[in-house]
Ligand SMILES: Nc1ncnc2c1ncn2[C@@H]1O[C@H](COP(=O)(O)OP(=O)(O)OP(=O)(O)O)[C@@H](O)[C@H]1O
């Protein structure tokens with residue numbers, strides 16, 4: 001297992017006091033590994049932004065510790081903290097560019113601030129390299145108002161990379177963009193992760209974002225982590241209510257004859273495109289009803305769940321279950337709690 005770059009232990013964040021008190025984060029434990037793309041997904045108000053701001057201590061946790069690259073940030077003085085923070089850049093939904101500065105000057109800005117990084121000529125050269133990496137070599141002299149949302153986010157990414165961070169924290173970085181631009185920005189984040197070795201933390205309310213680029217994911221709900229693990233595992237078989245709400249936003253609303261037993265299949269990617277239902281009918285003469293299906297492709301594999309109604313006949317139902325349980329890459333379990 002690769003080494004941990006950000007470790008969060010027993011972290012709590014409370015805002016306000018008395019009646020106005022908000023427990024924004026409760027007992028968060030999280031390990032983010034060096035070199036991975038880690039997703040934190042949750043609905044609005046779940047505590048995502050608070051959590052990401054606690055990672056670089058822009059928000060001071062009420063309790064608990066944050067350790068970055070072996071250094072306990074929660075124990076540092078402000079000056080040391082500022083230094084450590086330079087290794088963790090952030091990008092936002094609203095891009096946060098300086099409107100009076102060109103793209104090039106925006107990218108130069110953190111280099112000016114850090115004061116360590118050579119003279120103006122060097123800074124400009126570096127900023128141009130970065131604009132090239134993010135695919136905007138010809139927009140150096142454009143002001144933010146002259147750029148599209150996707151282009152603004154590219155400038156923001158170039159700026160975030162200027163100080164050679166180890167971690168890039170992205171708070172809803174694609175939420176203001178259309179689907180095609182979102183894809184392009186996610187592809188860029190993936191490229192930066194793979195080619196520059198930057199660990200990426202992606203905060204989002206959109207499952208598709210996590211599916212497309214994340215290696216692991218944590219589901220945040222009500223200020224608590226409900227489940228975490230490999231994206232494929234969590235999304236193909238969410239174990240918590242919060243997980244199911246995110247993974248199956250329309251809910252598995254099932255209306256069937258009460259007499260039918262139901263079985264839920266979870267696909268873990270090994271059986272993409274197998275015509276299971278047709279094969280069962282053709283080879284075994286067993287007919288199953290598809291009650292609901294929510295399958296999708298992640299990378300080049302299929303994941304998701306399908307709920308089937310078993311035949312009324314007990315023997316046939318048992319045979320169907322045996323068959324389904326023997327399919328490699330598929331978990332079949334009887335469902336009793338999803339009928340609504
Ligand atoms: N500075 C603050 N003062 C008081 N309450 C706050 C503050 N910041 C956040 N909160 C509260 O903490 C909870 C979590 O907020 P947070 O912004 O982290 O959610 P989020 O998951 O990022 O939501 P969204 O998806 O809408 O951005 C909310 O109830 C919010 O009202």
Ligand SMILES: [Mg+2]
Nearest residue numbers: 048049050172
């Ligand atoms: Mg937020």
